[in-house]
Amino acid sequence: MPADIAQLIRRPIAPTDAAPLAELLNAIEVVDVFGEYYSEEDATDQINDPVLDLERGTVGVFDGDRMVGFSSAAHKLHVEDVHRVTVSGGVHPKYRRRGLGAELLAAGVASAEALHAIHHPDLPLAVDVQNNALNDGARACYQAAGMTPVRWYSHLRHPLGAAVVDLPLPDGLVLESHSVDNDADFFAVWSDAVLDRWGGVPPQLEQWRAFLGWSAFCPDLSFLLRDVDSGTAAGMLLTFSWDADTAATGVRDANVQRIGTRRAYRRRGVASALIGQVLRVARDAGFDGVNIEVDADSPSGSNGLYERAGFTMDRAEVRYSLNP
Known part of the structure; x- marks a missing residue:
């Protein structure tokens, strides 16, 4: 007892x-x-x-x-x-x-x-x-x-396999995998993109480095899109995969933890191209699925983006808030 x-x-x-x-x-x-x-x-x-x-x-x-x-x-x-x-x-x-x-x-x-x-x-x-x-x-x-509910989040999953749809890169942009050399560009894109999100605040470099220091971080499944002409980083995506999840469930999934596009490059297919890339690479690497949490109230209409890519609802979460 x-x-x-x-x-x-x-x-x-x-x-x-x-x-x-x-x-x-x-x-x-x-x-x-x-x-x-x-x-x-x-x-x-x-x-x-x-x-x-x-x-x-x-x-x-x-x-x-x-x-x-x-x-x-x-x-x-x-x-x-x-x-x-x-x-x-x-x-x-x-x-x-x-x-x-x-x-x-x-x-x-x-x-x-x-x-x-x-x-x-x-x-x-x-x-x-x-x-x-x-x-x-x-x-x-x-x-x-x-406390009262203030926000709803969709946890989506893609089954990979034949459900992966090939999407071309936007014109004028090139793809890079994460490395020490371009980590500052990943951070800069996220610092810009997060400010437009509900409750978004500027990220701290110390916390960013600690986050990417986790053993679950997958640099080969994390991508940056760069403007060929200006060299500006336009969009980024970070992926993690936890061995403890695989050990407990027998399912090896990749988890997109951060995705963002600079304001000047939005509505050009940047996020779609990044999602398409991680789906293809994860499939080819033998993963069983790809997961992502999406703000269901996002003004960017991101739920539709993922549904068109083949994601489906796995579960929903609610955020509650108190103003003491």
Whole structure:
């Protein structure tokens, strides 16, 4: 039997907690279905995010050496209007329906407020959480805390194989794979593109480098389109693939984590060409599918772009927000 909730240990998550965090996340995945499994190395990458304040922004709940719940609040370093702090968390299925989820959500909101007071006290604060649209327990917990749905996201999957459609590159653009030499161009494109997205803020170079340092990053499945005449980087796409997902499911998928086009090059087929390229290369490399998360409310109509390329809906997620 699980220990009494009051007897569980609460403390900030430490760098040495990667193994129990991975075990907890994998137990949560079985029930809540985010399409994500974790190795200890993957959990280490999450804990070592350079902008995550472990002491002020995280809480781990332990039953002995076993992590049975957690919350984390990820603040933004540079913000122009609203400081959106993203709170993540979860409770082991065997420890649910005992108030621990509500406790951890409250802890995450308190962490968000504390970090906001340190970094952006003069700006409005929004606390965001995101979860599977079918998770009724999470939705009830968020609503009880006064959170309301503000955004919907589609998780799409392409089966590759014969469903891959060849698309030509736009005139005047050439394709490059990611390398050390052009990484700055990838970063520059993303820095421009993300500003037009809901809640988008300028990315930080330190966090970018840490992200691309993850073992799951696939440089041979990450592409840049460059203007032949000016040399300007027009669009980019970054792909990751997690071995823990493959080990747990037997399915080896590529996951597009970033895709963006500079404003001056939009409506020229840049995103379509990048998607077509990653589909072809992933198919030829023996992947089973390609996944991507799409903002269902995006003004760019990106859902239609992916549907035309052969993607179909896998699951939906909802983002809830609170303005404390």
